[in-house]
Amino acid sequence: MTDRLPHPPLRADALDNRARILSAARALFAAEGPNVPMREIARHAGIAPATLYRRFPTKQTLVAEAFAEEVRACHAIVEEGLADPDPWRGFCRVIEKTCELHAHNQGFTEAFLSGLPRTAEFSEGRAYMLRSLAELADRAQSTGRLRADFVLDDLVLVLLTNRGIRAASAAAHVSASRRFAALMIQAFQTSPERPPLPPAARLAPARPHETVRATAAAGSRK
Known part of the structure; x- marks a missing residue:
């Protein structure tokens, strides 16, 4: 059996197209989730759909590559928590840092929680993180x-709720996520200690259809 020949290096224009595709995909996934049509990604990248499919033959491969950096960041967060000699402190840091990471990219939250993309690498990474989080939680419980x-x-549930935060700016979104993480940590702990919460953030007003629903619900209770 002959050894597999290495792939030839990409030309400069191909590298540029790949970078533009990934940049457009990350921006659209972050704003709208991973179900954005491939043609929409190609349009935002300023390339033909055929060029997109040459670089990424399937939506799954594009989603996996677009979120590869977030997966590595999640791994690093969980490994840092496991390495902490104080399991409870490590557990708290994982919640804080994971909420902040997901606040920066809600499309990644949707992909992570929905099981997308269904590629071996992404699935294995998600399974590893869940196993590691379960191990860390067991250690934290053993401390009481x-x-x-x-x-x-x-x-x-924390990630699902954190995904629903809408703030007036990206910075306010992160601040709100930090405060939410602190509230969740206090809910999870057995100790009655209640340290001060991080500062509150300015949240975005409800969307028009949500305001209508809230008003209707309030009227029905009268």
Whole structure:
């Protein structure tokens, strides 16, 4: 059996197209989630759809590559938490840093929680993180500081709720996410300690259709 020949290096124009595709994909995924049509990504990248499909034959491969940096960042956060000699402190830091990471890119939250993309590399990375988080939670519970009825799905609820934060600016979004993470940590702990919360952030007003729903709901309760 002959060795597989290495792929020839990409030409400068091909590298430029690839960078433009990934830049457009990351921006659209962050704003609209990973279900953005491929043609829309090609249009934002300023290239023909055929060029997009030459670089990324499937949507799955594009989503996996676009979120590769976030996956590596998640790995680093969880590994840092596991390496902390104080499991409760490591657990808290994982919640804080994960919420902040997901606040920067809500498209990644959707991809992570929905199981997209369904590629071996992304699936293995997600499974590794969940196993590691379960191990860290077990260690934190063994110290008596993490409540005994905590389950891993509680962290999924944290990410789902964190995804729903809408703030007046990107900086306010991160600030709101930090405050939310602090509230969740206080809910998870067994100790009655209540350290001061991070500063509150200016949140974005509700969208028009949400205001209508809220008004209608209030009227129905009268």
